[in-house]
Amino acid sequence: MIQAVQREAEGLDGIPARDVLTLLEPAFQNVGTGPLVADGIGLADDPFQGTFGTARVDPDISNAGHRFVNLRALHSISREGTIAGRRRDENQRMSSRQKNGADILFVALVALVVVATGCGDGRAAGPGGGAGSSGGGTPAVLASGERGAWAIAVDATNVYWTNQEARTVMKVPIAGGTPVTLAMGATATEMPWDLAVDSDAVYWNYYSSPGSVMTTPLAGGTPATVAAQQNGPRNLAVANGNVYWINLWVLGDNSGAVMAAPLTGGPPVTLASAQDDPNGIAVDVDGIFWSNLGGTIMKMSSIGAGGVPVVLASAQPGPQHLAVDGTNVYWTNVGAIDNGSVMKVAEAGGTPVALATGQQGPFGIAVDGTSVYWTDVTRVMKVAIAGGTPVVVASGQQRATDVAVDATSIYWTDTDAGTIMKVAK
Secondary structure (H helix, E strand, C coil), X not given: CEEEEEEECCCCCCEEHHHHHHHHHHHHCCCCCCCEEECCCCCCCCCEECCCCEEEEECCCCCCCCEEEECCXXXXXXXXXXXXXXXXXXXXXXXXXXXXXXXXEEECCCCCCCCCCCCCCCCEEECCEECECCCCCCCEEEECCCCCEEEEEECCCEEEEEECCCCEEEXXXXXXXXXXXXXXCCCCCCCEEEXXXXXXXXXXXXXXXXXXEEEEECCCCCCEEEEEEECCEEEEEEECCEEEEEECCECCECCEEEEEEECCCCCCEEEEEEECCEEEEEEECCEEEEEECCCEEEEECCCCCCCCCEEEECCCCCEEEEEECCCEEEEEEEEECCEEEEEEEEXXXXXXXXXXXXXXXXXXXXXXXXXXXXXXXXXXXXXXCCCCCCEEEECCCCCEEEEEECCCEEEEEECCCCEEEEEEC
């Protein structure tokens, strides 16, 4: 099996196309050997149109030892040979395709493609300017040695997370203790991505194509398949007696879908199809909400099949994860370099409102009755639901990825440090 690494490469506005491979080289320095070359598309002098910014390195495809970079779906390449991009999407997409008769597994090794100076902790954090003072006290490490930790969820007893590198689903008591492995992918294609919990079980997806949606009891046990043969199931949510998930958009084909399956068993149902690169998803009693990396926030009022998708917000720069509270939808926009944002819009529709701008690269998001919380590369942030000055909850993280909250605390994964973190609200 040939392995390929795919990383996002947006935020390249105005950069000559012939220079993009040089800019990408640091992000792929540990992937294969040989020079980076364009994958047969003539970057410097072959203008084309695309809808999404990706860079993929296929380290072992070329007999000449080159590492091929696939930039087919950059936002646009002008006839002057410059690139206009929306900004890298920090979480990677993965699928399994055929190329020259060989399986290619897009391994979701996450790295930022940085084309400007590195990120610090003192950049502007909101509409009103700089970030507020730190709150919540000193963060505590609940688990370490978890490099590759990605998605996170919490209930009254435990914190749960997925680990992409170890291919595991894990838990640890919220008060601290010994981490427990709930499940482990048997092969490289069984890499847990997102997860959710309810009162009985934990749910996760194996992000490959074909991939699956899985479950196991909270106490542990034999994992069971909720849905198999799915096209790159990505992010998921559990509510209303169903598990909901996103099926990945396929390069060059608006075939992304929003899916559901009953927790009691039964075939998956397609709720929405032909979506423009669906990404995050959240569900409450009023409907299903998801982001499309093409720039929209969507809603379907009907929980079952037969509903009609409605656009709640458009022209969003790289919308990522979502959270809902029965009144509003909240989401992160990765944006341009150091110009990410945290947004909200009424679930019933209306004008989107920016809660924070000038962010480094906001990604995971959570909400409670008073505040919105998000990860921002090296920081964890919060702001009041009604708006105000964003506050730095924790700084100095290597790469804060996902976030969850309960009544008293904030929890997050630091993917690169390999830690599961907790701090008081």
